[in-house]
Amino acid sequence: MRGFWKDRDPPFLCIRVCSPKRGLPQRDDPQQIYKQHETEKKRQYSSRVMEIEHRAFTSLVFTTTGGMADECCRYHCRLAELMSTKKGEPHTPTISWIRTKLLSILKGSLLCLRGSRTPRRRQIANIRNNDLEWLSWT
Secondary structure, three states, X not given: OOOOOOOOOOOEEEEEEEOOOOOOOOOOOHHHHHHHHHHHHHHHHHHHHHHHHOOOEEEEEEEOOOOEOXXXXXXXXXXXXXXXXXXXXXXXXXXXXXXXXXXXHHHHHHHHHHXXXXXXXXXXXXXXXXXXXXXXXO
16 A cells, blocks of 8 residues: 555554444534544544654544544545556445445454344253153154
8 A cells, every 4th residue: 555645655544433422412413523533543643653653644433323534535535546546447336345345344343342242042051951842743
């Protein structure tokens, strides 16, 4: 990914997935929520990355409902543009493919970190002690 934004080293990407309804006032619209999270990420990492690493910093903010911040949308459009140019494919299917893949990766990561929320089946410890007469058909 050299030269992603300019003729610089690869960008430093920082991903945040937030819930739009948790921990923030209900009156905020999605753009304010995205801006708040982007600003917080930039405040934490941007100066270090640009001064010490000498790389571009890109904050990718997603919501649990599937929304993306402005900077994240610009990143996806630029990535789709580079990929479609390289492969000679149209822009629209390429960006669709990128979003699908990214959401499946984020969903899988969240599942690994948090675990499944579906109820687990109980294992029957000793099947011989259970009454299974209802299974006989004779």
